[in-house]
Ligand SMILES: CC(=O)SCCNC(=O)CCNC(=O)[C@H](O)C(C)(C)COP(=O)(O)OP(=O)(O)OC[C@H]1O[C@@H](n2cnc3c(N)ncnc32)[C@H](O)[C@@H]1OP(=O)(O)O
């Protein structure tokens with residue numbers, strides 16, 4: 551038995567949710583480029599869960615359910631108020647999402663209908679949790695979700711208490727579409743491993759949030775912003791990148807396990823970053839980012855991934871840096887839950903083997919003789 555480090559190239563599940571074939575990403579067979587231009591995030595969530603785009607009535611029914619479940623239990627709000635104010639935002643999200651299960655009377659109901667409803671509840675409630683956490687830590691009261699608006703609109707409204715402008719809503723909606731699913735990435739795999747024991751959907755999503763938090767995965771979008779802030783201005787880019795590469799420091803937002811010729815989502819985020827930069831009259835972050843891209847691609851052949859330009863996009867939307875990864879979770883919960891439903895549909899325990907490399911035939915030495 552020989553282990554493959556990082557399971558690179560190992561096909562560990564069958565799935566009909568999203569595909570990456572020859573560098574092209576599709577959700578249920580529809581090219582992400584088309585979805586990014588034309589679809590709303592709610593349509594995409596429906597597509598991921600049910601395998602087809604919703605008609606008007608199906609979309610209206612989904613919107614009605616999202617409205618119905620967007621408020622989070624008061625007990626969850628009260629516990630968020632007890633979290634340390636400077637706690638990590640993904641740790642807060644992980645804890646709050648885990649606690650949702652305690653107040654959901656159907657959390658242990660494993661029927662398909664109950665699990666489909668729990669997927670919608672989680673999708674409705676994650677944005678409310680992230681916005682509530684962001685306000686509570688600032689000493690502000692959380693804002694109740696609005697009815698009849700998109701998740702992107704509602705999130706920006708709950709964050710600020712003000713009606714967001716349509717450009718910001720459109721940009722966030724598009725970012726949510728681009729982050730919704732991505733085949734067997736680490737957090738989705740964590741979710742599938744968890745529920746393959748027949749544990750519940752809340753356990754699966756809690757595992758997934760834990761996996762997304764790390765900087766080699768979703769946490770990279772925040773790390774990109776840390777890097778941009780450290781660099782400070784365009785004049786410093788070359789020295790910073792040269793120094794990082796010379797010291798074998800990874801440049802956040804570059805490289806990918808599957809894409810070797812570029813991540814198809816990155817170009818959409820780059821375009822958004824440019825457009826938002828022009829609109830806000832501040833192109834500094836966009837220009838620094840393109841300069842970094844030129845250097846890293848030129849020196850190492852590495853291309854930006856989905857996390858790279860999302861940092862400047864979210865900053866242009868005035869979203870605090872440590873909410874970038876929670877926003878990734880707000881989008882990816884659609885994909886996680888779709889994968890969890892798919893796993894339940896044709897389940898088998900996921901239990902690979904390890905290549906043992908430790909000592910063999912070691913003797914037990916009594917404690918007083920060690
Ligand atoms: C939503 C997402 O999860 S997208 C990914 C987000 N993560 C990041 O942006 C973090 C930075 N990138 C990385 O760490 C990696 O490219 C990963 C984790 C995305 C992919 O990792 P792997 O497929 O395991 O590639 P691995 O880390 O083994 O890298 C292969 C080689 O490229 C180098 N490399 C990979 N990414 C980078 C990078 N961002 N900067 C500098 N060098 C890099 C590695 O140092 C390694 O070089 P070596 O062979 O000389 O040791």
Ligand SMILES: O=C([O-])CC(=O)C(=O)O
Pocket residue numbers: 731732734735736767807808855856
């Ligand atoms: O697929 C991966 O390994 C990481 C990624 O890009 C994602 O989860 O969106």
